[in-house]
Amino acid sequence: MQHFQYTQDGDSNKIRVGGGTRLSQIDEHLSASQQAIPHGMCGGIGIGGHATVGGIGPMSRMWGTTLDHVEEVEVVTANATIVRVSLKENSDLFFAMRGAGAGFGIVTEFVMRTRPAPSSVLHLSQTLSYSHPAEIADVLHSWQSVATDPSLDNRFGTEMVFSPAGARISSTWFGSEAELEQAGILSRIQIADASTTTHQETWEDSLARLAVEEALHTAPIPNKLYSKSLGLSSSDVLSKAEVASILASLPAELMLEDWSIKFQAAGGAVTDIPAGITAYAHRDKVMFYQSYAAGASKATRTSLENFHRELLNTVTQATGTYPGFVDTELRDAQRSYWGSNLAALEDIKAKWDPKDVFHNPQSVSARI
Known part of the structure; x- marks a missing residue:
């Protein structure tokens, strides 16, 4: 194909x-x-x-x-x-x-x-160094307040990534810098201690930046991946104390390993379509979290599992997981991936594929 x-x-x-x-x-x-x-x-x-x-x-x-x-x-x-x-x-x-x-x-x-295609795209990259992520818990909380704001202009996309090398906030504005400032976002995302770079680009140039050269070359290369993820709705937004607590759960020795933890803004135009129109069940999410490690050691896996458990214990009502962030260890994966749409999907499966020809361990099963 x-x-x-x-x-x-x-x-x-x-x-x-x-x-x-x-x-x-x-x-x-x-x-x-x-x-x-x-x-x-x-x-x-x-x-x-x-x-x-x-x-x-x-x-x-x-x-x-x-x-x-x-x-x-x-x-x-x-x-x-x-x-x-x-x-x-x-x-x-x-x-x-x-x-x-x-x-x-x-x-x-x-x-x-x-x-x-937009005529102009603005990319902002803000990097911060630390010896441990807990040192910048206030930055994550401030970023979250912008990323989950229901009045946030839909033209703004942003994510915050933690790794042993430090933290990076990558934001994309589909418009000019003047429009971003007029929207009131620029002043809200400024971080005093961050190293900040901005790039005003054409649509074509922005695609090259977003695609990331390394990802284009490494996508076909198999690697053993460990990943955990969770979708958070507006009721799951973390308090300042909760942010500090979950970041503090990462052990100091993890800073010597290879891993990343990403928080990504959601919502916006995704919420314009009711949840029952497509099988995609995460229209209510305002933010996604994903931890990621390729070829992870046992110690790294344990540390990221503990972080994930700490987050689950904090946002007890959050159960949904984006099916594009595959987690082979996920319990009740079908319910996590498709939520309230699962029952309808099981009926459709029974009609179109009753013998489960198209099967993987986490795919929808036919309702008998």
């Missing part, structure tokens, strides 16, 4: 892409007509996996998820037939493909709606 053709329907805002097409390849085609779709930051991954679980990234608050721009899908079903699915045709399977697709069929083509 890697070699399926990309086509654009004349001068319209509709494109057709094969399920194996990489995000970076789609961007290259779209840039020629100054069009775009929202997606995550790693251009090396395929649209097939991305658009069937969600597709979240810096553009999500402005435009919604990748799957929100899918209007039709060509699918090979469990009985080896090829069907077209959309809101008007096989709408139940279309619902499942937009959020839980891996358990329902093989995508051979997406028909997607594009957007006019």
Whole structure:
């Protein structure tokens, strides 16, 4: 499927892409007509996996998820037939493909709606050093107050990443610096002790920066990954004391290992679509957290597990996990990934794949 053709329907805002097409390849085609779709930051991954679980990234608050721009899908079903699915045709399977697709069929083509690419993009990078993350707990709390603000302009996307090298806040504003200042955001995100760089760029240049050269080259290389994640709604926003407590749970010796912990702003345009329209179940989330370690040692895994447990004990009502952040050790994974949509998905599975042809340990099972 890697070699399926990309086509654009004349001068319209509709494109057709094969399920194996990489995000970076789609961007290259779209840039020629100054069009775009929202997606995550790693251009090396395929649209097939991305658009069937969600597709979240810096553009999500402005435009919604990748799957929100899918209007039709060509699918090979469990009985080896090829069907077209959309809101008007096989709408139940279309619902499942937009959020839980891996358990329902093989995508051979997406028909997607594009957007006019922004004329200007501003990237801000703020870095802070520390001997331990707990030293900048107040910065995380301040960042969180901006990232989870329901009145935050949808054109602003931001994430804060902790690692042994220090912390980095990466923010993207789809507009000019003057517009960012006028929106009242610039003054709220300034950090006195941070090293700050800004880049005002064209859309094409911003894609190169967001894609990250390393990610484009390393995406096909297999590696043993350890990851934990959680989606937080507005009721789960952390107090200053809670932020300090969870960061303090990281042991000092972890600073000698290789790991990262990321908090990413959500909400915005993603919330414009009701939760029951697609299988994607995280419309109410205002922030995602993910811990990540490639080739992690036992000590690193234990430390990140303890951090995750500390967070769970703090936000006791938070149970949802974005299915794009795969956690092979997750208990009741289906409920965590698809929440209130799970029952409907089980019924759809029973209709379209009763023998569970499309199966993995965390995919939707048929309701018997």
